[in-house]
Amino acid sequence: MYDVTIIGAGIVGLATAYQLLERRPDLKICMLEKENGVARHQTGHNSGVIHSGIYYKPGGTRAVHCQRGYKLMLEFAEKQGIPYDICGKIIVATNAAEQAKLDEILQRGIANGMKELRKVGREELLEIEPYAKGGVEAIWVPQAGIINYKKVAEKYLEIVEQRGATAFFGAKVQQIIQGDVECVVISQSAEARSKIVVNCAGLYSDKVANMTVSHHAYRQASRSIQILPFRGEYYELIPEKQYLVRNLIYPTPNPKFPFLGVHFTRMIEGGIEAGPNAVLAFKREGYSRWDFDRKEFFETLSFPGFRKIAAKYWRDGLEEMRRSYFKSAFVKSLQKLVPEIQSEDLRPGGAGVRAMACDAEGNIIDDFLIFEDKNIINVCNAPSPAATASLAIGETIAQKVLRRLNEK
Numbered sequence: 077m078y079d080v081t082i083i084g085a086g087i088v089g090l091a092t093a094y095q096l097l098e099r100r101p102d103l104k105i106c107m108l109e110k111e112n113g114v115a116r117h118q119t120g121h122n123s124g125v126i127h128s129g130i131y132y133k134p135g136g137t138r139a140v141h142c143q144r145g146y147k148l149m150l151e152f153a154e155k156q157g158i159p160y161d162i163c164g165k166i167i168v169a170t171n172a173a174e175q176a177k178l179d180e181i182l183q184r185g186i187a188n189g190m191k192e193l194r195k196v197g198r199e200e201l202l203e204i205e206p207y208a209k210g211g212v213e214a215i216w217v218p219q220a221g222i223i224n225y226k227k228v229a230e231k232y233l234e235i236v237e238q239r240g241a242t243a244f245f246g247a248k249v250q251q252i253i254q255g256d257v258e259c260v261v262i263s264q265s266a267e268a269r270s271k272i273v274v275n276c277a278g279l280y281s282d283k284v285a286n287m288t289v290s291h292h293a294y295r296q297a298s299r300s301i302q303i304l305p306f307r308g309e310y311y312e313l314i315p316e317k318q319y320l321v322r323n324l325i326y327p328t329p330n331p332k333f334p335f336l337g338v339h340f341t342r343m344i345e346g347g348i349e350a351g352p353n354a355v356l357a358f359k360r361e362g363y364s365r366w367d368f369d370r371k372e373f374f375e376t377l378s379f380p381g382f383r384k385i386a387a388k389y390w391r392d393g394l395e396e397m398r399r400s401y402f403k404s405a406f407v408k409s410l411q412k413l414v415p416e417i418q419s420e421d422l423r424p425g426g427a428g429v430r431a432m433a434c435d436a437e438g439n440i441i442d443d444f445l446i447f448e449d450k451n452i453i454n455v456c457n458a459p460s461p462a463a464t465a466s467l468a469i470g471e472t473i474a475q476k477v478l479r480r481l482n483e484k
């Protein structure tokens with residue numbers, strides 16, 4: 077019997093295993109992952125930005141974990157020799173309305189303890205990013221950086237396996253039997269008995285939470301949340317045009333919208349990405365716009381929360397669809413920041429799907445959502461910056477697990 081079973085070998089599940097073994101090297105940990113390797117979904121398809129924590133509500137779990145996770149991530153990368161670069165980023169306002177929003181973001185950042193943030197005028201903005209000529213003003217965020225989170229996840233796995241954890245791949249969890257003393261997790265290829273189960277299943281975390289015998293806590297704690305999949309598509313700048321972007325150029329985000337807007341990102345291994353947009357995916361792991369799963373799409377459409385969100389955001393949603401289907405619309409958004417970019421400078425890149433938790437009343441769950449149900453700890457919302465914050469989230473979950481183990 078194991079002490080802990082962790083479902084999902086994305087960055088959150090792996091960081092949880094890592095933090096548990098940091099504190100209790102004697103623990104017997106089992107990981108069950110449905111794919112044949114780590115980081116096959118959100119973790120391996122993100123922008124690779126080390127977020128500073130500027131955007132998040134002060135005092136909220138995203139703000140708190142981002143700040144702590146940022147520090148832990150840099151220490152980890154340094155110690156393990158994982159390449160990263162604190163290159164800084166600019167958040168650009170292109171008109172007076174955005175300038176006013178920029179002030180709000182700056183105040184948030186300051187409330188989150190980021191003293192080094194500052195506004196820069198057009199002249200200084202162009203010294204930082206010479207081709208961001210669409211900008212009239214910007215916030216300079218010196219703390220932001222870049223890293224490859226797949227590499228981080230692979231390193232977490234290497235360390236936890238060295239410390240005795242067992243990882244099963246190709247092990248899609250299908251059933252959980254929750255008893256008073258132990259839980260049995262049944263997957264396609266392995267069965268694990270343990271005292272505690274941690275659900276870090278990302279895009280399927282709601283489904284896994286629903287497998288537990290006791291639905292009561294889930295219904296109460298989460299008000300019946302459902303994961304809505306939002307695909308983010310990227311383009312890549314062709315090598316001859318990469319001089320147009322030095323590091324990270326972000327637009328002023330729409331405060332009503334849960335995503336940051338299409339931006340330019342230098343990748344740690346080289347190259348510049350533009351994106352991601354945010355379109356409803358017709359399949360939870362639908363990386364192409366042609367991917368469609370009838371059952372999953374029907375579940376999305378029939379969820380009352382989705383219908384309320386669609387009623388609220390239909391205009392933004394349509395605009396995102398247009399940007400997905402028409403490259404010219406995508407390019408236009410990028411030209412607001414860097415006017416010299418042309419359609420032929422961009423070639424299609426990859427895509428990622430974000431797991432966005434939403435409740436039945438149509439509220440997007442803004443903060444990380446971790447709730448406990450008897451012997452199961454469910455991580456049912458770990459949106460960006462959960463990769464940056466992974467070691468801090470892992471720390472929080474580890475504390476909850478250890479408290480429960482001590483009670484046994």
Ligand SMILES: Cc1cc2nc3c(=O)[nH]c(=O)nc-3n(C[C@H](O)[C@H](O)[C@H](O)COP(=O)(O)OP(=O)(O)OC[C@H]3O[C@@H](n4cnc5c(N)ncnc54)[C@H](O)[C@@H]3O)c2cc1C
Binds near residue numbers: 083
């Ligand atoms: C397009 C995009 C850009 C982003 N950019 C950034 C960024 O720049 N910086 C940042 O900090 N964050 C970013 N994020 C957010 C970040 O990537 C995620 O918050 C983070 O990766 C979540 O990790 P996770 O482990 O919860 O989920 P995942 O990485 O999705 O892992 C969940 C795992 O669970 C497995 N699983 C699911 N169901 C089962 C089952 N039934 N049985 C067994 N295994 C199962 C899956 O196969 C998967 O491996 C971005 C996300 C996206 C999608």
